[in-house]
Amino acid sequence: MEYRALGRTGLRASRLGFGSMRLPTITIGSTDYIDFDRAVEVLHAAFRMGINYVDCGFLYVSEQAEIAVGRAVNAWHSPDDIIITDKATKFRLERQGDLRRMLEHQLQRLERDWLHFYLFHGIGWDNFWELDTQTGWIRDMFRAQEEGLVRHVGFSFHDEPQAMIDLINLGWAELVTCQYNYLDRRNEAAIRYAASKDVAVVVMGPVGGGRLSVLPKGVAERTGWSAQSAAELALRFVASNPGVDVMLSGMNSVEMVAQNVAAVEKGPLAPAQVQEIAALMDYYGRLAKLYCTGCQYCLPCPQNVNIPRVFELFNYLTVYGLEEYARYEYTRLMAKGQDASQCIECETCLERCPQSIPIPSRLKEAHAALRAGA
Numbered sequence: 001m002e003y004r005a006l007g008r009t010g011l012r013a014s015r016l017g018f019g020s021m022r023l024p025t026i027t028i029g030s031t032d033y034i035d036f037d038r039a040v041e042v043l044h045a046a047f048r049m050g051i052n053y054v055d056c057g058f059l060y061v062s063e064q065a066e067i068a069v070g071r072a073v074n075a076w077h078s079p080d081d082i083i084i085t086d087k088a089t090k091f092r093l094e095r096q097g098d099l100r101r102m103l104e105h106q107l108q109r110l111e112r113d114w115l116h117f118y119l120f121h122g123i124g125w126d127n128f129w130e131l132d133t134q135t136g137w138i139r140d141m142f143r144a145q146e147e148g149l150v151r152h153v154g155f156s157f158h159d160e161p162q163a164m165i166d167l168i169n170l171g172w173a174e175l176v177t178c179q180y181n182y183l184d185r186r187n188e189a190a191i192r193y194a195a196s197k198d199v200a201v202v203v204m205g206p207v208g209g210g211r212l213s214v215l216p217k218g219v220a221e222r223t224g225w226s227a228q229s230a231a232e233l234a235l236r237f238v239a240s241n242p243g244v245d246v247m248l249s250g251m252n253s254v255e256m257v258a259q260n261v262a263a264v265e266k267g268p269l270a271p272a273q274v275q276e277i278a279a280l281m282d283y284y285g286r287l288a289k290l291y292c293t294g295c296q297y298c299l300p301c302p303q304n305v306n307i308p309r310v311f312e313l314f315n316y317l318t319v320y321g322l323e324e325y326a327r328y329e330y331t332r333l334m335a336k337g338q339d340a341s342q343c344i345e346c347e348t349c350l351e352r353c354p355q356s357i358p359i360p361s362r363l364k365e366a367h368a369a370l371r372a373g374a
């Protein structure tokens, strides 16, 4: 396993990190709860294979992931060698002092006195400041760091790439966690910027949240990769970016850990393959954008149809050839009542679309294609 220096922190982390949001579960009623014995077994297998970076979150797996991670790390022969990152989630912070209360609760769940990293969770530029006005979370974060509850501070990120650069320019972040995979390379320049400022970069979603566990059409022909190696290709593509330090994978079995470790240990792809895949994805991206840019100007729809998401899934199906993913995600959209069949052709959205897409008829087309064979 390759280890990388995490920016200016003095810590070294394994190239593959363990995301704790998919630890093994049991289902009671309609809710999934952690299967603690299996979770500890999988985490210990990961540690034995060289993984020393674990990413946690307050809400993960019915709020039990931190308990499982704490049990696994504390039972490991050298717990302080395992780097734990946890996050203050904006979804549960409402009042002044909530970050501090959340952190103390997380430390109790983990049965620890301190964390290697504590992150502002899933922030963008605007909500970072808005939540600070509401809760004072910046003050609380740095007080926790002064008191030694938190060694290093950073953020995980969901916004436009420029916002990531602006947040880094505030100067305090030692680590950033962001999306990056070969379908979504929007953060490429911001990742380069983070690396140039000695800020560690941890990538979530290297396999595109499951989208890239199958190969988009054309990739096998151009690269010679087989469908069985789709996840490996996705991981090694991300590993080819020199600005990326750690790739997170949410793993729920020992076999999956072994497969991912084996993939990452093969190292980055050859530069020519990286270029080939990037060029193909750029081409698909241009095709998809000819159709719907995802600008969301058509929303809200009185029937709650998530128009850009329907068209995005239609693109995954028809442009990228990611059939299984597109159809699965569409059934989830149907379950939320946001799918194309809800459209009553009121035409409210038509004049708002800068692409002049005939939205109601295209929605019908998308629905038929995404439901074909269902």
Ligand code: SF4
Residues within 6 Å of the ligand: 300, 301, 302, 303, 304, 305, 307, 342, 343, 344, 345, 346, 347, 348, 349, 350, 359, 360, 363
């Ligand atoms: S035409 Fe359909 S998608 Fe557009 S606003 Fe009306 S109900 Fe929504």
Ligand code: SF4
Residues within 6 Å of the ligand: 291, 292, 293, 294, 295, 296, 297, 298, 299, 307, 308, 311, 352, 353, 354, 355, 356, 357, 359
């Ligand atoms: S306004 Fe048009 S281009 Fe923008 S998201 Fe809606 S359908 Fe797509």
